[in-house]
Amino acid sequence: MRLTWLRVDGLRTRLVLVFIAIVVIIAGATAGVVSFMARSWIYSNAQDVATAQFRDELQYSNGPPVDGLTPDTLDQIFQSDMTLIVDGEVIRQGSVDAATIPPSFEEGLDSPKLIRFERLDSQRIMLGMSVNVVDMTADDGYDNETLVKAVTIRPLVGVQDKFDDLLRAVGLTLAAGVLVSGLLGLWIASTLVRPLKRLDEAAARAADGDLSVRLPEDGVAELAQVTTTFNNMVARNEAVIRGLEESEEQSRRFVADVSHELRTPLAALVPVSEILREEIPNLPPDAAAAARIVSSEIGKLTRLVEDLIEMSRHDSQQARLVLDDVDLVELTERTLESRGWTETVELRAPESVSARVDSRRIDIVVANLVGNALRHGAPPVRVELSAEPGFSVITVVDHGPGISPEDRQAIFRRFYKVDTARGRSEGSGLGLSLAVENVHLHGGTIGVDQVDGRTIFTVRLPHR
Structure with missing residues (x-):
């Protein structure tokens, strides 16, 4: 897995989003509280300003003499937006409809110089205050102080502008915080x-086989510890793999040496086995049986040694192709004939299938596949040759019990035998692995399938 900048589910993106979310939540909550408190302060301040202004306007109206309580005379001492009430009678209509004044509000104005207020909405406030006015035209001939109730509605000046400024400041602060x-x-x-x-890239290199990769153990303490663990793991794996490679190399060298050492005694035993086989008719029954066993086992041992030597060549990368233009039909016919399989194996092929291959190695491939079908499968056994675009195809078909899905890849491993599924094995377990090596040496592929009760081995050799 690669860590990329644009991945939404990447660690970098998640950390950035977490930081932004934390700031948005904290700053947003703080901004909300501050805005609420500042809003209350703004309203209270605007309310205090309006109340103070109203009080200042009326403080000079308390006690002055007038010639009668008429709108004209009262206009001289009261602002025009004030509704004036005397003894429950509206003397002058201002900004307030007297019928809309709550009784409790009006009753609270019975005492002079006591100011009352009630906020109507976010933009307006209703103010009220009573003052004494001296009526010079009183009937009793004396100056008569009359209580005049003044009620008005005033705007809360600057509230919305201040609140808008506050929201802009909070928004800019929040954006800067984000x-x-x-x-x-x-x-x-x-x-x-x-x-x-860096750790991901190093792990990818190690997975690709570069066990020399190491990382600097610096940075954050926890990540440095992870890096140290990674370096230790790679070092241990490198030591283990180097040991396994050395052990495998020793095993290959041992097999190659033993195989070559066995060739000398086998070279002497093969003629002896041929002589014994020729003399079997002249031997007593017990001796004849023993001669047959010895001759058969010498033949098996010879094939095993030859297979081991061939496998060691592949392991040491000394196997080389000797390519030539070959007719695969003629090559297959010779393979079947040389091993005595002409009568037991059917060949289905066109007149000619040309390919540029190493005839000796393809002979080994066909022989191993057909021999495997004859030993472990069931008749009829058939070899089919064909040409496809870019490929020559060799197919070996038998009608045996088949190969289980879990064994279909394992059978190409060395010394692997599926005895329980294909009967008792008399081979070395190297035949199919040698076939695979020779096919791969040609750049081809080999596979096995189970179709309608038939086991089908298919070899595809690319045209060169």
């Missing part, structure tokens, strides 16, 4: 992701 938190999250995420990316 930007700073995003950059901070990006920096912190980079310090975490960078070593993880």
